[in-house]
Amino acid sequence: MSDLLSMVFTADFLGSVIRMSTPILFVALAALVGSKADVLCIAYEGIMLFAAFGGVVGSAYTGTVTGGLLLGLLLGMILIGIFAYFVLYLHTRPLLIGLALNILGSAGTVFGLYMLTGSKANSTKLGSLTFPELHIPLIEDIPVLGTVLSGHNILTYVAFLSIFIVHVFIYRTGLGLRIRAVGESPKAAASLGIDVNRTKFIALLISGVLASMGGIFLSMAYLPYFTRDMTAGRGFIGIAAESLGGGKPLLTGIWILIFGAADAIGNLAQSFRLPSQFAQMAPYLTTLIGLVLINVFREKKKVNR
Amino acid sequence: MKALNHDSDTVLEMRNITKIYSNGFVANNDITFSVRRGEIHGLMGENGAGKTTLMKVLFGLEKPEKGQIILNGQEVHIDNPLQALEYGIGMVHQHFMLVGSLTVAENMVLGLEPKNGLLFDYKRAVRETEEISRRFNLPIDANAIVNDISVGMKQRLEILKILYRGAKILLLDEPTAVLTPQETTELFKQLKHLRDQGYTIVFISHKLGEVKELCDRITVLRRGEVVGTADIDDVTELDISRMMVGKDVDLNIEKEEAKPGKTILRVRNLNYTNLFGKKALNNLSFDLRQGEILGVAGVEGNGQTELSEILSGLLVPDSGEVRIKGEPINNMSIRDIRLTNTSLIHEDRMIYGASADQTIVENIIADRYFQKGYNSKGFLNKKYNYDNTRELIKEYQIACDGPEARISTLSGGNIQKVVAAREFSSQPELLIVSQPTRGIDVGAAELIRQKMISLRDRHRTAILLFSADLTELLTMSDGIIVLYNGEIVAYFPDVKRINEEILGKYMLGLEKQSPEEIGGVVHEN
Ligand SMILES: Nc1ncnc2c1ncn2[C@@H]1O[C@H](COP(=O)(O)OP(=O)(O)OP(=O)(O)O)[C@@H](O)[C@H]1O
Ligand SMILES: [Mg+2]
Numbered sequence: 001m002s003d004l005l006s007m008v009f010t011a012d013f014l015g016s017v018i019r020m021s022t023p024i025l026f027v028a029l030a031a032l033v034g035s036k037a038d039v040l041c042i043a044y045e046g047i048m049l050f051a052a053f054g055g056v057v058g059s060a061y062t063g064t065v066t067g068g069l070l071l072g073l074l075l076g077m078i079l080i081g082i083f084a085y086f087v088l089y090l091h092t093r094p095l096l097i098g099l100a101l102n103i104l105g106s107a108g109t110v111f112g113l114y115m116l117t118g119s120k121a122n123s124t125k126l127g128s129l130t131f132p133e134l135h136i137p138l139i140e141d142i143p144v145l146g147t148v149l150s151g152h153n154i155l156t157y158v159a160f161l162s163i164f165i166v167h168v169f170i171y172r173t174g175l176g177l178r179i180r181a182v183g184e185s186p187k188a189a190a191s192l193g194i195d196v197n198r199t200k201f202i203a204l205l206i207s208g209v210l211a212s213m214g215g216i217f218l219s220m221a222y223l224p225y226f227t228r229d230m231t232a233g234r235g236f237i238g239i240a241a242e243s244l245g246g247g248k249p250l251l252t253g254i255w256i257l258i259f260g261a262a263d264a265i266g267n268l269a270q271s272f273r274l275p276s277q278f279a280q281m282a283p284y285l286t287t288l289i290g291l292v293l294i295n296v297f298r299e300k301k302k303v304n305r
Numbered sequence: 306m307k308a309l310n311h312d313s314d315t316v317l318e319m320r321n322i323t324k325i326y327s328n329g330f331v332a333n334n335d336i337t338f339s340v341r342r343g344e345i346h347g348l349m350g351e352n353g354a355g356k357t358t359l360m361k362v363l364f365g366l367e368k369p370e371k372g373q374i375i376l377n378g379q380e381v382h383i384d385n386p387l388q389a390l391e392y393g394i395g396m397v398h399q400h401f402m403l404v405g406s407l408t409v410a411e412n413m414v415l416g417l418e419p420k421n422g423l424l425f426d427y428k429r430a431v432r433e434t435e436e437i438s439r440r441f442n443l444p445i446d447a448n449a450i451v452n453d454i455s456v457g458m459k460q461r462l463e464i465l466k467i468l469y470r471g472a473k474i475l476l477l478d479e480p481t482a483v484l485t486p487q488e489t490t491e492l493f494k495q496l497k498h499l500r501d502q503g504y505t506i507v508f509i510s511h512k513l514g515e516v517k518e519l520c521d522r523i524t525v526l527r528r529g530e531v532v533g534t535a536d537i538d539d540v541t542e543l544d545i546s547r548m549m550v551g552k553d554v555d556l557n558i559e560k561e562e563a564k565p566g567k568t569i570l571r572v573r574n575l576n577y578t579n580l581f582g583k584k585a586l587n588n589l590s591f592d593l594r595q596g597e598i599l600g601v602a603g604v605e606g607n608g609q610t611e612l613s614e615i616l617s618g619l620l621v622p623d624s625g626e627v628r629i630k631g632e633p634i635n636n637m638s639i640r641d642i643r644l645t646n647t648s649l650i651h652e653d654r655m656i657y658g659a660s661a662d663q664t665i666v667e668n669i670i671a672d673r674y675f676q677k678g679y680n681s682k683g684f685l686n687k688k689y690n691y692d693n694t695r696e697l698i699k700e701y702q703i704a705c706d707g708p709e710a711r712i713s714t715l716s717g718g719n720i721q722k723v724v725a726a727r728e729f730s731s732q733p734e735l736l737i738v739s740q741p742t743r744g745i746d747v748g749a750a751e752l753i754r755q756k757m758i759s760l761r762d763r764h765r766t767a768i769l770l771f772s773a774d775l776t777e778l779l780t781m782s783d784g785i786i787v788l789y790n791g792e793i794v795a796y797f798p799d800v801k802r803i804n805e806e807i808l809g810k811y812m813l814g815l816e817k818q819s820p821e822e823i824g825g826v827v828h829e830n
Contacts, residue, residue, distance in 0.1 A: 174418035174425045181404045181415055188402040191366075192416040192466075193387035 011147035013264060018148065019222065020267075021260030022156045023048070023231075026214030027238020028245070028256055029159075029166050030207040035242065036170055037203035038183035042098035043083045044211045045235030046105025051076035051215030053109040056226040057116065059129040068129060068220055076212025077205060079105065084204040088197045102235075110228050123219075123226040130224045131155050153221035155213065162210065167249065169206075179203045214238070233284065240287045244294050255290065262286040316342040316505055317363075317394075317474055322372035324358050328706070328714065332358040333369070334529040340474070345496060345506045347516040347537070350526035351549055351746035352718020353704045356509050357399060359526070360476045364396040365389045395467025396476040399509075399717065399744070401459050405452040409462055410434040412451055413469055437469050443495055456605065457488035464495075474505045481510055482744040485604050485773055486809070493519050511746045513542040514776075525549055550748045558751075560758050563783040566595030568829045569735050569767035570616070575625035577611050577791075585611040586622070587791040591826040593735070596765040598757070599826075600782030600800070602775065604812050608791040609771045610652065613739050616769070617649040618642045619657070629735055643672060645735070648728040652739035652771070658724040661713040665705060666694045668712055669727050697726040702752060718745040725753050732764050739771040754781060775805045786826055787811040794818065796826040 027044050034041045051072040058071025079101055086092040110120055117125045131154050140150040170176040181189040182199045190196050214234065219226040237259050245252025262282040269279040317340045324333040332355045340346045348356050361367040363374065365383040373380050376392055383389045389396070403412050410430040419429040434447040443461050451459065460480055467475060477496075481489045496506055496519065510516055516523060517537060525532040525548040532548045540548075570593040577586040586608045593599050603609050614620040616627060618639040627634050629645045637645075651657035659668050670690050673679050680686055694708040701722045705715055712720055725741065738757070742750035754777070760766040772778045778785060779800055787795040787808060795811040795818045797803050810816045 168424075172424050172427075174420060177407070177411060177415065177418060177425055181407065184406055185402070185404050188404050188412075189415065191386055191396075191398065191402040192470075193385065193390065194416045 011144045013268070014148045015152070016264045016267070017257060017260045019152060019156060019260075020263035021256050022153075022159045023214040023217050023222070023234050024238045024241055024259050024263075025159045025256050026162070026210050026217065027235055028242040028252055029162055030210035030214070031239045031242035032247070032252070033166065033170070033179070033203055033207040033210065035247070036176075036183045037179045037200045037207075038186075039084075039087060039200055039204060040094055040239075041080065041083055041204060041207060042095065042236070042239065043079060043101035043105070044214075044238060045231050045233070046098075046102040047076045047079045047208060047211045048215030048218065048231045048235050049105040049109045049229070050079050051212035052219035052230060053112055053123075053215075053226050055216040055220045056123045056126060056128040057112070059220065060123075060126040063129075065129050065131055065220070069216060072216040072220075073209060073212050076215060077208050080204055080208030080211070084201045088200055088204075106229055109226070113226065113228065121228060126225070128225060129220065131221045153217070155217045155221045158213065159217070162213075163249065163253070166210070175199075175202065211235070211238075232280075237283055237287060240291070244290050246294075246298075258290070259283055259286060314341045314343075315339050316377060318375040319359070319363065320373045320375065322359065322362055322369050322374075324355075324362055324367055324369045326714075330706075330714075332529050333362065336372075336526070336529070336531050338524055338531065338534075340505055340507060341522075342505055343500055343503050344521040345500050345508055345519055347520035347523035348507055348509045348526070349511070349516060349523055349545060349549055350532075351748050352511075353528075353716035354526040354549075354746075355529040356526055357478055357716075358529075360396060360478055360507065360509070363389070363394060364476060366396075390467070390470045390472065393471060393473035394476065395470060395472025395474070397460075397463040397467060397478060397480055399478040399482070401463065403451050403459060403462065405450075407451060408447070409445055409449050409451060409454070410447040412462060413437075413447070413466055417470070433469070434465075437465055441465065441468055441495075442498065455488075456483050457485070457491065460484060460488070460492065461495075473503075474507070475499070476507045476509075478509045479511070479744055480508070481512065481515060486775060486805075487604065487813075489515065511744065511750070513545055513747065516545070517542060527551060546747050549746065558754055558758065558780050560781075561762065563597050563761070565597040565783070566765060568592045568594050569630055570769065571626075571628040571631075571829065572616075573626045575612075575615065575627065576623045577608075577615060577620065578623055579611065585791050586615070589625070589791075589793060590824075591786060591793065591796075592828040593767045593769055594828065595734075595767050596761055597784070598761055598768040598770055598782050600778040600785040601769065601771045601788060602778055602785055602808050602812055603788035605773060607788045607812075609739070609788055611791075612788070613649070613651070613737050613769075613771055616737050617647070617651075646731070646733050647735040647737070648731055648733035650724055650728050650736075650738040650741055652743070654721055654724055659712045659720055662711060664709045664711055665698065665703070665715075665723055666690050666708040668723055669694045669697060669708075669730075672727060672731065697730060701726040701756075702749075718749045721745055722749055722753070725756065729756050729760060733760070733766055734764070736760065736766050736768045737771075738768065740773060741770070742772075742774065742777060750777075757781065775808055779803070779805065779808075784826070789814045789817075793823050793826065796823050798825060 030044060054075035055068040055072030059065055059068025083097055083101055086097040087094050113123055114120050117123055119125065133151055134154045134157055136150045140146045170180065178189065178194055178199050182194065182196045186196045215231065218230050223230065241255040241259055242252055244255045266279040266282040270276050319336060319338045322333050322336045325331050336359060338359065350356050358367060362369045363383065365385040365388055374383060381392055383392065413434045414430040419426040419433065431447045438445045443465055445458060445461055445465065464475065480492065484492060500506060508520060520537050522534060522536050523545065524534045525545065527549060573590050575586050575589040579585040601609055611620060615622050618634065618637060629647060632645060634642055655661060670679055674685060678686065678689055691708050698705065698708065703719050703722045705719060712723065741753050757768060761768060770778065770781055782800050785797045785800055786793050789812060
């Protein structure tokens with residue numbers, strides 16, 4: 001146990017926290033865009049799986065990383081497009097269609113995997129590609145900090161850059177303003193001639209791109225292949241991080257790092273022969289504790305109604 | 306487009322408009338209505354007469370089954386608000402259409418955002434807001450968050466929004482319903498100024514005095530049909546109300562001298578600090594007795610909302626004591642408070658008064674479903690509940706399809722009647738009422754006022770009445786307290802000795818009574 005603790009406080013570990021935070025960060029940003037438009041999409045699991053699978057297949061068959069990226073994004077967008085169409089135009093309950101799409105994401109990718117490789121477990125046979133790692137000159141040479149910040153997969157940097165991009169998009173563009181308006185008071189927006197459903201649709205597509213990137217990270221960076229259900233609940237944990245952050249970027253960021261750390265500890269613990277169930281439980285346990293703490297705190301602050 | 310013969314100064318004409326809602330309700334029946342350039346045209350009618358519907362047709366929000374719209378002699382087709390705005394028609398809705406967390410400037414340009422490359426040019430939005438506000442002489446703080454500005458400012462922003470979009474014909478649906486007397490005066494000055502610049506205004510209001518003061522001509526609707534159009538100088542207030550209701554209405558409330566009994570509501574040293582750290586209530590003490598109507602006057606935002614919410618258990622005070630029939634309420638739940646036979650009409654009827662997606666029966670039984678008769682052995686007693694509701698619908702003259710009509714399909718006035726029917730029919734000993742007749746036509750307002758008087762006289766109900774309508778306050782109340790900055794600054798035991806002007810001075814904080822005079826409202830030690 002003390003070995004485990006001593007390993008936690010190393011530069012390598014901090015680096016792996018950042019790595020594990022990447023997919024959660026993508027989903028949290030996706031959920032943020034969705035929540036600004038007042039649509040809670042719970043289909044991110046399915047979307048990520050489709051994107052992860054698309055990335056592997058695309059890169060394997062085109063022999064290029066770009067091919068993987070494009071097919072991954074395409075499959076993810078198709079799924080969120082279905083979600084948006086059902087919710088916005090057919091008025092299906094988001095929970096139902098989200099549930100259906102998550103099941104489709106899980107089963108559909110296994111089906112595809114089996115058709116293409118004959119395996120129901122992973123895609124190692126396909127020989128798919130991965131995104132390169134980025135070594136940042138200068139920073140790389142700084143002791144500790146270099147290990148923590150440099151040498152990550154390029155998608156990790158994209159994820160952190162996306163925080164800034166999403167912020168600018170939501171708060172500094174006309175479309176962002178409209179998304180906030182339709183999310184908060186759709187009637188007011190409609191009275192000015194803004195097409196509420198179309199605006200929400202666009203917001204969801206953007207949200208879908210972000211979530212898909214999270215999926216692609218899993219199969220083209222974190223691991224070099226697709227395994228069944230490889231999202232392991234990250235689609236939900238991202239939503240949790242966003243809502244625990246209560247729309248505040250910094251707080252959301254902290255929660256993402258906490259979840260990333262929980263994942264990383266989970267990984268470490270496995271190599272210490274703790275029962276693997278405990279290790280895998282870590283992120284969910286963190287979510288639960290986080291939810292309890294934050295809501296108790298909020299309840300205390302709230303005026304007594 | 307073909308030219309049509311018309312009166313040369315007629316700018317807009319609606320011909321034979323018929324609008325039938327999807328549930329088969331005929332809201333507009335063959336309505337013909339015309340407006341002259343540069344006039345303020347009052348559109349009047351009882352709740353549910355079809356005023357809002359007619360304006361929505363004009364603004365492209367509802368598609369009429371039949372009829373033509375003729376603008377400047379040309380027939381036009383308006384399918385959505387954008388087209389209406391292109392034709393220079395802008396609408397300010399009965400309920401604000403603003404995004405609360407955005408700034409004034411952002412609300413102003415929403416949908417037409419100025420761009421700077423890919424980005425939204427906020428600075429230009431602010432500049433344009435300031436420009437338009439200067440041009441029309443309607444000052445507003447472009448950088449303020451909408452949630453933080455006063456109701457009067459929100460109204461002004463709504464008007465600026467449509468002017469910014471180039472509207473020449475302004476449709477204002479009950480713009481004064483939520484304004485204080487001061488804000489209304491201000492708004493009227495601005496509207497007259499706009500008229501003098503050649504803008505045309507359709508003005509919807511239930512307040513006869515306002516219409517008399519502001520409008521040049523009026524058109525009256527009743528049950529979806531036009532009753533008539535008249536020059537304002539040719540009709541009296543009584544004529545207008547007769548046109549609206551179809552019979553003579555008594556605008557004066559007859560009521561006997563109050564005979565107050567023992568204290569029902571006792572408030573001592575009440576303090577409350579609101580979310581923004583402002584002291585909303587400052588050491589309030591008063592008593593309210595059986596068979597008495599105590600009016601609470603004050604400019605909006607001087608503690609009235611907080612006081613009514615504390616008394617009904619929605620807010621918890623910082624300190625002080627509230628007793629209903631001698632029982633302190635600090636540890637009571639809202640249901641416990643209601644079980645002391647207390648009723649509440651909240652000023653925000655859509656949030657605290659009624660559940661929009663539920664039916665009339667469901668709303669009526671909301672405060673009593675757990676009582677004997679309304680349910681037996683845990684199951685709702687359907688027949689009993691429906692019969693009861695049917696009676697109330699008749700008694701309160703609620704225009705609807707029946708007990709199963711959803712609240713959201715009723716007009717504003719009829720929603721308020723449902724709320725009143727529920728709160729009054731439990732024969733409360735204590736009744737806390739806020740803005741009971743806001744946005745309600747004369748007929749319905751009269752009914753609600755009569756019911757309150759009869760509660761006072763027949764059931765000896767103690768009534769605390771909050772109202773921004775000073776005329777209502779002066780006719781209904783036996784005594785009046787004035788709130789200013791969360792303090793009671795005046796107590797008038799006999800309203801017959803005061804008038805609106807006197808009240809106004811205290812409401813604006815220009816005068817304050819001596820502690821002894823104010824202390825007169827504490828009847829019991
Ligand atoms: N979407 C709808 N579906 C069905 N009926 C409706 C709908 N909207 C309004 N109505 C009905 O049409 C009638 C006219 O409504 P409208 O809102 O035009 O009245 P109004 O004259 O503006 O009344 P108020 O003064 O109360 O605002 C009402 O009886 C109302 O119940
Ligand atoms: Mg109306």
